[in-house]
Amino acid sequence: MLTMQKQKLCYLCPSLVLFLFSSALLSSGAELCNPTEKEALLEIKHSLGNPHILRSWTPNTDCCKTWYKVACDSQSNRVIWLKVQYSHLVGQISPAIGRLTSLQIVSFYKLPNLYGTIPQSITNLKNLQFLELAHANLTGPIPLFLTQIHSLTDLLLTDNQFSGSIPPSLVQLANLENLSLDRNKLIGSIPENFGSFRNPILYLTLSGNQLSGPIPRSLANGNFSTLDLSRNKLAGDAAFLFGNGKLFEIDLNGNSLSFDLSNVKFYEYLQHIDISRNKIYGRIPTSLTKLMDLHYLNVSYNSLCGPIPAGGLLQSFNETSYFHNKCLCGAPLLSCK
Ligand SMILES: *[C@@H]1O[C@H](CO)[C@@H](O)[C@H](O)[C@H]1NC(C)=O
Ligand SMILES: *[C@@H]1O[C@H](CO)[C@@H](O)[C@H](O)[C@H]1NC(C)=O
Ligand SMILES: *[C@@H]1O[C@H](CO)[C@@H](O)[C@H](O)[C@H]1NC(C)=O
Ligand SMILES: *[C@@H]1O[C@H](CO)[C@@H](O)[C@H](O)[C@H]1NC(C)=O
Ligand SMILES: *[C@@H]1O[C@H](CO)[C@@H](O)[C@H](O)[C@H]1NC(C)=O
DSSP states (O other), rough: HHHHHHHHHEEEEEEHHHHHHHHHHHHHHHOHHHHHHHHHHHHHHHHHHHGGGGOOOOOOOTTTTTTEEEEEOOOTTTEEEEESSSOOEEEOOOOOGGOTTOOOEEEEEEETOOOOOOOOOGOOOOOOOEEEEEOOOSSSSSSSGGGGGGSSSSSESSSSSSSOOOOOOGGGGOOOOOOOSSSSSEEEEOOGGGGGOOSSOEEEEEEESSSOOOOOGGGGGGEEEEEESSSSSSEEEGGGTTTTTTOOOEESSSSSEOOBBBTTTOTTOOOOOESSSSSSSOOOOGGGGGOTTEEEEEESEEEEEEOOOOOGGGSOOOOOGGGGSSSEETTTTTOOO
């Protein structure tokens, strides 16, 4: 009996030793945080104005153990993500971020007083997949050097003060799945080559800028699942977009687009179409009644005329999807004379 128990105990021996060893490491404070990375993080903290949300970042604690807003890889102990969010901190993004070379996820989000430009050293982050600098007060152009970060899948620069035109070289980011440049101060036209993003699926929003000129024809064949070009100053034709067989959601509202809707071809699995507040004319084509996945339609505030075709899902939308046109009639609007 006794030997049995001893044997049983000894099964546990190796893991017990490992457990004691690692808790000894923890309590003895054997530092996991890479010293170069700790120094870089403290520079970042300083540049952000030493905000209260980063009070756990102190020189004599371990960035991999007790610091908020960062995480280290469990094998290499290198910092792999950095998320500074929801704060009124006043400061800038330090170039020291370029020394955290294992970063995969960076998010500076809802920091209305974060100012300055994107530091060029960010191109050192060869593993960076998710870059979110959103709802802040960053300025300057959308830097060309971002196209050097080939690992990027998400580039989200929503709601800042980025200005200038959109760099065509962004299409070189072959892994890009989500490009959000909405609500900035971007001018000029949409790059001609924006139909040639390589990834099989792309969410693209350029909404709420001051983009002008025609929509490039190349977008007709692009791999977009969502295309949001709303609230810009785009003009001319957009009829060629609706046949794109990858597209589920298209939002063109609030531009100056002007084309005849009467004979437009619609991809049959479109789910969301907003073309309100433009200068679109002609009739609503009967082919729209064939779209059986359509959750949202809005053609209001245009110059459309004639009867709203009866059938499909077209009568499931209320009058606000159709009102303020030249002479549309029929359900859900008043019946045609
Ligand atoms: C944003 O930056 C601009 C100048 O770059 C400045 O005038 C403005 O006050 C800043 N806004 C906030 C909320 O910090
Ligand atoms: C892309 O990012 C935006 C935020 O900018 C988010 O709302 C949207 O859901 C994302 N789309 C995809 C497909 O990840
Ligand atoms: C779209 O994705 C497919 C893969 O589904 C790819 O073969 C094609 O090259 C992509 N389109 C463009 C314009 O790169
Ligand atoms: C019309 O439909 C939208 C979306 O379902 C809804 O939010 C809105 O309240 C409706 N308006 C009226 C006047 O029924
Ligand atoms: C359609 O768009 C117009 C103009 O932007 C808006 O007033 C209306 O509420 C929208 N209707 C729906 C159903 O969203």
